Amino acid sequence: MMIAIGYMLSWRKWFDEQSSRLIAKLVTQIALPAYMISTITHDFTAKRLLSTLPDLRFPVLSMLILFALAAxxxxxxxxKEEHRGLFESMFLNSNTVFIGLPVNMALFGNQSLPYVLVYYMANTTIFWTLGVWLIQRDGTHKQAFSLKTTLEKIFSPPLLGFIVGVLLVLFHIQLPQFILTDCSYIGGLTIPLSMFFIGIAIQRAGIQNVSLNRDSLGVLSGRFIFAPLLMTLLVLPMPVPILMKQVFILQSAMPVMTNAPVVAKLYHADEQYAAIMVTETTLLSLAVIPLLMMFVKSGFIT
Incomplete structure (x- = not known):
């Protein structure tokens, strides 16, 4: 419903390109960091947070295997030669914030947040290093690797909000109640604004541009078949919490990252191909995610 509202308001010209960028900034730079601080300091202990860090190995290993499979x-x-870098990047990286976060919060509640953030850390690091390098290979505009720029992208406001929340818990620092209340109110914007953003993105990309060919079918198979299947095989036999397994499987099957068209435009790669894949995977996720929800909640994941 929230995606549909975002779509309709964009169709009615309430939102333009500048509005879409503003919403994305509000979510990633203001609402989501506040959400991290509010939720982590309220719902988690130092012991539980530290116990999740070794779980980084699962999403990292999964994405490296997907990279090899994409090749x-x-x-x-x-x-197509001009799509190969984008194909690999979109095949292995998923939209863990704008769709992954609200989906997991709706299904599992705040208890899933550490696992969502662990997957997010792996995903954003790999995208802004390996993923961007792959997209740059497709482009006509070559740019030297910048460690400073890459670190700024990796240590984005959501990740910094997560780190601040973890440090507050680890060192038993209690923020004043009015600050926590503000963080809670501002963080409450995260999920609805994320859903509006996806609706706007779908409307602006144009459903009429959706088409099925080898280049798109390969990305669709990576996002919705190979990624969740591989993650299931990796976590199912491991003695880790069931909730972690469920969250990782769902996170692995999220649509293409909304950053992909932006990076493609920066390096003069095929921006339209990336935008269409964001649209196609987002639309298809409306059917795939409920099916995956039934699967992970069915009792098969133990």
Whole structure:
């Protein structure tokens, strides 16, 4: 419903390109960091937070395997030369914030937040290093690697909000109640604004541009078949919390990152291909996510 409202308001010209950028900034730079601080300091202990850090190995290993698989599929499916870097980047990275966070919060509540953030840390690090390098390979505009820029992208406001929340818990620092209340109110904007943003993005990309070909079918298979299947195989036999397994499987099957078209435009790669894949995977996720929800809640994941 919230995605549909965002779509309709964009269609009615309430939102333009500048509005979409403003919402994205509000979510990632203001609302989400506040949400992290509010939720982590309220719901978690130092022991529980520290116990989640070793779980980083699962999303990292999964994405590295997906990277290798994408390289194979490029040759098998004869992906266009100018799309190969984008194909690999979109194949292995998922939208863990704008869709992954609200989906997991709706299904599992605040208890899933540490696992959502662990996956987010792995995903954002790999995207802004390996993923961006892959997209840059497709582009006509070459740019030297900048460690400073890369670190700024990795240590984004959401991750910094997470780190601040963790430090407050680890060192038993109690913020004044009025600050925590403000963080709670501001953080409450995260989920509805994220859903509005997705609706706006779908409307602006244009459903009429959706088409199925080898380049798009390969990305769809990566996001919704290979990624969740691989994550299931990795976590199912491991002696880790069931909630972690459920969250990781869902996070692995999220749509293409909304940053992909932005980075493609920066390096003069095929921005339209990236935007269409964001649209197609987001639309398809409306059907795939409920099916995955039933799967992870069915009792099969133990």
């Amino acid at each position: 194979v599929l490029i040759r098998v499916m004869q992906i």
